[in-house]
Amino acid sequence: MKLARLAGPTPVRDKILAIFPGALGDFICFLPTLDKLTRDGEIDLFTRTEYGDLLPASVRMRSLECYEISRLFVSGVEEEEKLKRFFAPYSRVYSWMGSGQPDFVRNLTLLSNGKLKVFPFRPSVSRIHITDYFLSCLGAGSSDEITPHIPIRADALAWSGRLWQQSDLERKSVLVFSPGSGAREKNWPPDFYATVAEWWEKKSAGKNLAVLGPVEEERDKISGRGDRVLALRGLELGRVAAVISRCDLYLGNDSGVTHLAAAIGAKTVALFGPTDSVQWAPRGKRVTVITRNVECSPCLSPVMKSCLHHKCLTALSPDYVIGRLEELLG
Structure with missing residues (x-):
């Protein structure tokens, strides 16, 4: 007679807290580290709420703009019962915030019972x-x-499919560009x-989409090109990802x-x-970086902001970039 094997108790996974304050590019570069942490335990992540679209379901997200984080910068709060109860369950705490803030480090060290690593x-x-x-x-x-690696959400992909139909983008070559940045x-x-955009339209009878942020100069000069560019503003990140994926x-x-x-x-x-x-270059098998490598680049932020010529960008002429794109596209 074959005896049924009794299942043993489910192993208890560590409960890990991570605190990450970065902008979007920083956050995406942080994802492989987050992936490593998820293999070690259950993750709660304090970060910007707009990144929720990009997180795996296994990660629980909380906003950085909350009581538990803001109080860490105040002296002498390590005895607050609310904070003690909140941080007590975590077996490990990792923070990329507050390394130069003595109150933050001291409070979080005490509240985590010394299980903190701050970078x-x-x-x-x-x-x-x-x-x-x-x-x-x-x-x-x-x-x-x-x-x-970021998977595309099914609901965002369905939305982008409807956009493609409504905007007559199906069976068209589509160039998506994002002319802004954090600086x-x-x-x-x-x-x-x-x-x-003009070259793309003439080259392949293609269509241009611009994902626009808050920089008014880019909005005026690019979205003002009429039918040549379809400007998309204010999209949540999941929808931005779905648009680019198409x-x-x-x-x-x-x-x-x-x-x-x-x-x-x-x-x-x-x-x-x-x-x-x-x-800072994005990583991936389908990534091409174009730069002129001028003698003064890269430069530090104060120099960058006071530069009078910006030749590292102006030397990247449209003709030069178009030539590189033609090589890339074969």
Whole structure:
């Protein structure tokens, strides 16, 4: 007679808290580190709420703008019962916030019973890729093969399908570009993007989509091109990802949206001027970085903001970029 095997108790997984304050590009570069943490335990993540569209279902997200985080910057709160109850269940706490804030570090160390590891948000060695830096905080090795990956949500993909139908984009070659970034100094001139849009339309009878942020200059100069460019504003990140996933080519600056395009596996061209592609280039098998490598690039932020010529970007002429795109597209 065959005896049934009794199942043993389900192993209890560690409950881990991670605190990550970065902008979109930082967050996407952090995803491989987050993936490593999810293999070690159950993850609660304090971050920006708009990133919820990009997180795996296994990660519970909480907003950074909450009582539990804001109180950590105040002296002498380690005895607050509400905070003690909140942090008590976590067996490990990792924070990329507050490394230079003594009150934050002291409070969180005491509230986590010494189970805290806090890291500088930026590496002390400048020319290390930011993805590798975040992984190194966990003692993990680096590799160009370690790339962020973001799946497309089914509801966002369905929405983008309806957009394609309504906008007569089906069976058309589609170029998506995002002309903004977190710093105006990193942006390729809007008129240059408009020239590429004209080339794309003539080359393949294709269509152009622009994913626009809050920078008014880009809105005026690019969306003002009439029927040549369909401008999409104010989309949640899940829908941005779905739109880009349907395109034939994505073109953008050193920006969070460009990292998003790479992470969903789109054919991505990233334009780099004053920032360091060694540290910040999006990773992926379908990513091409275009830069002129002028003698003064990369430069530090104060220099970047006061630069009078911006030749690292203006030397990336539309003709030069179009030539590279033609090579890429064969």
